[in-house]
Amino acid sequence: MIRMDNVSFTYAGVDRPSVTGIDLEIPSGQTVLLCGRSGCGKTTVTRLVNGLAPHFHDGELSGSVSVAGIDVAATPLYGLAGTVGSVFQNPRSQFFNVDTTSELAFGPENLGRSRTDIEAAVGSVADELDLHRLLGRSIFQLSGGEKQRIACGSVAALRPPVIVLDEPTSNLDFAGIALLRRCLEHWKAAGRTVVVAEHRLHFLTGLADRAIVLENGRIADDIAGDDFFSRPPAWFRARGLRQPSLAKLDWHDSSATVPVQESLGLSGLRYRYRGSKQLALDVDGRGLPGGVICVIGENGAGKTTLARTLCGLDRRGHGTVEFRGRQLTRRRRLRETALVMQDVDRQLFTESVLDEVVLSMTDGSSKYLDGAAAGDVEGRALGLLATLDLADCRDRHPLSLSGGQKQRLAIASALAAGRQLVVFDEPTSGLDYDHMKTMAAEIRRLHDDHGVTSVVVTHDPEFIAACGTYVLHVDGGRIVDDYPMDDDGRRRLTAHFAAAS
Amino acid sequence: MTATIPATARRPGTESGAPPTATIAGANTTRRLRLDPRTKILLVVTISTIVIAGGGRPGMEIVAPALAVIPFVLLLAAGRRRFAAAYAALYAGTFAVDAGIGWLVGPAGPLSAAYGTATGGAAAGTGVAVAVLDTVRMTYCGVFAACMPGIAAGVVLVSTTTVGEFMAAMDRWRVPSSVTIPLAVVFRFLPTVAEEHAAIGDAMRQRGIMLGGSRPWKMLEYRLVPLIASCVKIGDDLSAAALTRGLGAPVRRTSLADVGFRAADIVLLGLCAAAWAAWIVLLLS
Numbered sequence A: 001m002i003r004m005d006n007v008s009f010t011y012a013g014v015d016r017p018s019v020t021g022i023d024l025e026i027p028s029g030q031t032v033l034l035c036g037r038s039g040c041g042k043t044t045v046t047r048l049v050n051g052l053a054p055h056f057h058d059g060e061l062s063g064s065v066s067v068a069g070i071d072v073a074a075t076p077l078y079g080l081a082g083t084v085g086s087v088f089q090n091p092r093s094q095f096f097n098v099d100t101t102s103e104l105a106f107g108p109e110n111l112g113r114s115r116t117d118i119e120a121a122v123g124s125v126a127d128e129l130d131l132h133r134l135l136g137r138s139i140f141q142l143s144g145g146e147k148q149r150i151a152c153g154s155v156a157a158l159r160p161p162v163i164v165l166d167e168p169t170s171n172l173d174f175a176g177i178a179l180l181r182r183c184l185e186h187w188k189a190a191g192r193t194v195v196v197a198e199h200r201l202h203f204l205t206g207l208a209d210r211a212i213v214l215e216n217g218r219i220a221d222d223i224a225g226d227d228f229f230s231r232p233p234a235w236f237r238a239r240g241l242r243q244p245s246l247a248k249l250d251w252h253d254s255s256a257t258v259p260v261q262e263s264l265g266l267s268g269l270r271y272r273y274r275g276s277k278q279l280a281l282d283v284d285g286r287g288l289p290g291g292v293i294c295v296i297g298e299n300g301a302g303k304t305t306l307a308r309t310l311c312g313l314d315r316r317g318h319g320t321v322e323f324r325g326r327q328l329t330r331r332r333r334l335r336e337t338a339l340v341m342q343d344v345d346r347q348l349f350t351e352s353v354l355d356e357v358v359l360s361m362t363d364g365s366s367k368y369l370d371g372a373a374a375g376d377v378e379g380r381a382l383g384l385l386a387t388l389d390l391a392d393c394r395d396r397h398p399l400s401l402s403g404g405q406k407q408r409l410a411i412a413s414a415l416a417a418g419r420q421l422v423v424f425d426e427p428t429s430g431l432d433y434d435h436m437k438t439m440a441a442e443i444r445r446l447h448d449d450h451g452v453t454s455v456v457v458t459h460d461p462e463f464i465a466a467c468g469t470y471v472l473h474v475d476g477g478r479i480v481d482d483y484p485m486d487d488d489g490r491r492r493l494t495a496h497f498a499a500a501s
Numbered sequence B: 001m002t003a004t005i006p007a008t009a010r011r012p013g014t015e016s017g018a019p020p021t022a023t024i025a026g027a028n029t030t031r032r033l034r035l036d037p038r039t040k041i042l043l044v045v046t047i048s049t050i051v052i053a054g055g056g057r058p059g060m061e062i063v064a065p066a067l068a069v070i071p072f073v074l075l076l077a078a079g080r081r082r083f084a085a086a087y088a089a090l091y092a093g094t095f096a097v098d099a100g101i102g103w104l105v106g107p108a109g110p111l112s113a114a115y116g117t118a119t120g121g122a123a124a125g126t127g128v129a130v131a132v133l134d135t136v137r138m139t140y141c142g143v144f145a146a147c148m149p150g151i152a153a154g155v156v157l158v159s160t161t162t163v164g165e166f167m168a169a170m171d172r173w174r175v176p177s178s179v180t181i182p183l184a185v186v187f188r189f190l191p192t193v194a195e196e197h198a199a200i201g202d203a204m205r206q207r208g209i210m211l212g213g214s215r216p217w218k219m220l221e222y223r224l225v226p227l228i229a230s231c232v233k234i235g236d237d238l239s240a241a242a243l244t245r246g247l248g249a250p251v252r253r254t255s256l257a258d259v260g261f262r263a264a265d266i267v268l269l270g271l272c273a274a275a276w277a278a279w280i281v282l283l284l285s
Helices: A042-050 A100-110 A116-128 A146-155 A174-189 A225-229 A232-240 A304-309 A330-336 A353-361 A371-387 A401-415 A432-448 A461-466 A487-500 B037-054 B060-077 B081-105 B110-115 B120-160 B163-172 B177-206 B217-244 B263-284
Strands: A002-011 A018-028 A032-035 A059-067 A085-086 A162-166 A194-198 A210-215 A218-224 A262-272 A279-283 A286-289 A293-295 A317-323 A326-328 A337-340 A423-425 A451-458 A470-475 A478-482 B019-023 B028-032
Touching: A002 A042, A018 A042, A018 A210, A018 A218, A018 A371, A018 B019, A018 B163, A032 A174, A032 A225, A042 A085, A042 A162, A042 A194, A085 A146, A085 B019, A100 A116, A100 B163, A116 A146, A116 B120, A146 A293, A174 A194, A174 A487, A194 A423, A210 A225, A210 A279, A218 A225, A232 A478, A232 B263, A262 A304, A262 A451, A279 A304, A279 A432, A286 A470, A286 A478, A293 A304, A293 A461, A304 A317, A304 A423, A304 A451, A326 A330, A330 A337, A337 B163, A337 B177, A353 A371, A353 A401, A371 A401, A371 B163, A401 A432, A401 B028, A432 A451, A432 A461, A461 A487, A470 A487, A478 A487, B037 B060, B037 B120, B037 B263, B060 B081, B081 B120, B110 B120, B163 B177, B177 B217
Parallel strands: A032 A194, A032 A210, A085 A162, A162 A194, A293 A451, A293 A470, A337 A423, A423 A451
Antiparallel strands: A002 A018, A002 A059, A210 A218, A262 A279, A262 A286, A262 A317, A317 A326, A470 A478, B019 B028
């Protein structure tokens, strides 16, 4: 169904090819997992199948790619639309319409199908993927998992024999991933050819017929699915892959970093959305130790609301936070906490990495400093950049950095401003094993070297295993469970994620 | 610019039993009255042109308020009661303020009486007061009152039209897709831009970057650079996703959207025609 003969592709403006010498034959009806480190070329392979490379992302293609007998390079994108369907990483930016029904109809409309055909297609896709409950809604009111199901539905409405998914679970919680798996199961049963490029592997257990590991743009392993999922943990680590099994998490020793004394007190934290009768957050009388506090719970459970309220970002978030014996009002929290956003681009403002850190040291009013003071500030800023491995890029534009570097720069800015309570929102979504481990080490160092208490909103059990010292389980705006990461805590955490998936 | 974006992306719930529909403004609106987007576009053009260009011509004191009532009724029909009430209050306010200031500065008013008897500084003070009041009257009662009905009609358009309906209606007018698609993308973008803008505002507050620093233009830069960067990225992703689903295929695009003129459209188009006729008569007389 998909055939690649000695394919190489180099993006325009890049010296190094992203994939080289790919020979691949995927028979009809096979479900294939593409995995490997960030930058290994798995996204490029999906783009070669759906034609975005070279038709949307310019570059130099050699070799030949054919899908269902169609030469991809010689066929415009609209000519491939009925043959290859594509689901992308970010549910926010793959919807053309703002309501779900129009989104399902969008593909058939573009190809000029008749009204009755479109209605029939929308109806049958909604039946197959169980989407009736979601029809006629604004996409802005759907959860991430629901958005991805609509994305799957809108792709399926064109009935393509081939479907490619590029990191479809990056922004999903375990419940959302389980829903996505149902779509994949349906397609597999219906005999479609499915290609999934992913970091998170666990949900494909028993589903992927075949796994292809890419390394530096080449196929390193091409093995049967059962064989792949039965490999030992070390095999995955050596290839920079996430562990597919919760039973094989790599726990760090958290006993050394758990401080005994209470550090963070939450009292009367409440949040109510405008026009809603229910409290979206209702936390009272909680004392938590410092360290790395991981906040878990499904999408919509109130994790983000808790994070925003902790940072004092929202006037609707009431209550006080006691941190190391000091009462922090909302305004105080705004000045004394830092938030590292999931989308870090939104919080980097200046033209160079050094300026970004200096901005945090000059209380943001960006006043001109006189000579001596400026030198002192710059010296401290450079010191911080060095500890976060950013000294080499001091003059680069923040937006030109890699994702991990941007995160570290946001951390550097928080440290520069002297923030001792740092809140992270999903810092490891879409990160491969190596980058996740680096991030975990960074957050632990924040505590060990700088005395920072971190609150991390996360769906990533492997990451919690690598750096968490305490777990807060949020549901319905309340803390339903909290425990330190001792042996018992590990069992409870594993049980939580096992139940959710 | 974001101040003109109506309805927040997360307006929860709807006010009656009719099924909610997501519009190009991103909000769910209950629609009891269904109009063709073309009617709504003609309304925006008619109302804003005639009310603004009509100015203070004799006869406009009847035509302009009559046209201003139309978006009010349509806002109510769309279930946007609070916005409708605010619009009505602001618009009615222009008449009250106009009349009030007119009396104050008029020949029978207290200010001209005071000006007649005052000397020196008091006379200058009174003169300044008259000038300030006249400016207020010009901007609020002149410019603002003239723009409001058109803006309200625009709000009706974006908050009750889905992207699909818009594209279908444009297609009926034979507007080429090279014009419609970018317009539809812009509509699609408004709520996203608002979301991004709010998130960037959060990040700025958190880092203590506030207005009132010594370099205010920096604030603009800090706000705009990340906004533009993320909009470019989202726009890229969006284009790629749309192209893989056949957007731009050289066939006549079909549509699931149900557009067409109904009784209510005929009535409103009739009102538009009457307004144009009245305007021409007023111009000639």
